[in-house]
Amino acid sequence: MNRIVITKTILLLFVSCLAVANARQYTIESLKNPSLSQQTLAQLSQVQKSIDLSRDTLGEEQWLEVEKNEIVKVCIDGQIPVWETSLNAAIYNDSCLVFQAPTLIGVDSLKAFFRKNGGSHKINLAIGMKYLNFKNEKVLLGYNETSDDLKRIFDLKEKDPERFALVTGTYLVDKYPVTNCEFVQVLWDSIPEKSTYFNDYIREVQETWISRKKSIVRDETCDVHDTVVRNAFIYQSMKYANARSIREGLKPYYIFSSTEHKGIGMLSVDQYVVGYWDFTKHDKKSILVTTNKNSDGYRLPYYNEWMMLARGGDKVNDAPWGNGKASFEEISKYSRFHNKRPLDRDNLNRPEPVGQLLPTGYGLYDVLGLVEEFVLFSLSQYINYDGIPFCMKGGGINYGYTNFGYYAAMAGFRLIRNIGNNAKWSEVKD
Secondary structure: OOOEEEEOOOOOEEEOOOOOOOOOOEEEOOOOOOOHHHHHHHHHHOOOEEEEEOHHHOOOEEEEEEOOOOEEEEEEOOOOOEEEEOOEEEEOOOOEEEEEOOOOOEEEEEEEEOOOOOOEEEEEEEEOEEEEEEEEEEEEEOOOOOOHHHHHHHOOOOOOOOEEEEEEEEEEEEOOOOEHHHHHHHOHHHOOOOOOOOOHHHHHHHHHHHHHHHHOOOOOOOOOOOEEOOOEEHHHHHHHHHHHHHHOOOOOOEEEEOOOOOOOEEEEOOEEEEEOOOOOOOOOOEEEEEEOOOOOOOEOOEHHHHHHHHHOOOOOOOEOOEOOOOOHHHHOOOOOOEOOEOOOHHHOOOOOEOOOOOOOOOOOOOOOOOOOEEEEOOHHHHHHOOOOOEEEEOOOOOOOOEEEOOOOOEEEOOOEEEEEEEEEEEEEOO
16 A cells, blocks of 8 residues: 655645634645645544544554544644655644545554654554454353244254353454445445346345446445445355455455355354355355454454444343333334334345444444344354354344344344454353
C-alpha cells in the first residue's frame, strides 16, 4: 500500500480554518494524492469526532475505533512535525491531524513522528469494528433451554448448558452485520452479469445480487447504516472473509478445495464440508473448507465466541433487554422485529438498515432480531448437533434461538479477527 507523508516542512497549499476557533494556518502537499488539497477545507471544518491522546500513555501501538467515512481529528500532546498515513488527511496544527476514514470496514493506520526526543507511535484504526481486549474476562456461555420438540427434530444429544468461562485475548469484531454495499464492493469481481443457476429460487436470489451490483458504482461510498445482508450462503460468507483479509495483506483463514463428500459436515477439527453455493453455479454441490491455523485474517465466529459477544458482558439475562416478560416496546429498543416476530427467510430481500437501535455492553448492534448470523461449531459442539458444522444465531428473541445449518442455508453474518496470540479459554465454576 502506498503511504502518504504529510509534513509541515513542505509548504505549498495555504489552508484557512475559519470554522474552528483559534485554529492556526498550515499548508500541506501530497505527491501521492493530488486530490488531497481539494478536500482539506471540508475536512477541517466538518470534524465529526475529536480524539485526544497522551504521549505518556501511548504504547508502541494504539487502537482507535472510528466509523466508515467519518472525519476525525486526532491530537497528541506534543509537537508532531511528520504524520504518515495512506488516508485522505490534513494537518490541523502542531499536534493534530484531521483524516477521513475509509468507506469499507477494516483496519488502517496513522504514524506520528515526534520532534522532541525523536521516536514514533503507530495508531491503528478499527473502522466499523470494536476493539475488545479481554484479560481474564468472565463470560456466560450456553443457553440452558432446549425444547423436547427441538431435541426430537434435530436429534440433539444434550443441551447447551449455561456455564462460565474466563477469556484472555484481543478481538476485532464487526459492530454491525455485514451490509449489502460492503458485500458487493468486496466481492465485485465474483458477481457475474447473469445467473447460471437453473433452480428458480436460487436463480432469483443470485439475480438480486446481480441487480445490486448494477445499481451501484464500484468503490463508491458505503453508508454506515446501509441495509443488512440476508441472503448469503455460508461459502459466500467465508469467501467474503478471505477477500477482506487479502485486501489488508492478511493471511486468509479459509482454504477451499474440491471434495467427493456429499452434503455438509465436519471431517476434523480444521475441516468442514459446506454447500458450494455461490454467485455462479458449480458442477459440484459441496466444497471442502480447511481453516488456516497460521491465519491472522477475518473469519466467522465460533459458537461460544458468538454467545460471548452477543451477551456483551451480561452474566444474568436471556437477552439485551433483560429476562421474562419484557414489553414489545422495550424489546424494540435493541432488536428489530416485524409484527412482533423475528424476521424470517420469507423476508430475505427486505431492505433493513443496520445500527438503528441500542448496542450491547460490548458496543455491538443488531445481535438479535434483525438477521440470523452464520456461526461455526467447534468439533465438540459439532458432535452434539449431529453432524451439522454451522448454525444461524441471532434471529430470535433470546440467545438460545438457533436455526440449524443446512445444505443451502442463507443468512447474514459478521466477522471477527484475533489480534496477536490466539485467545485462551478456560471454563470455571460459578
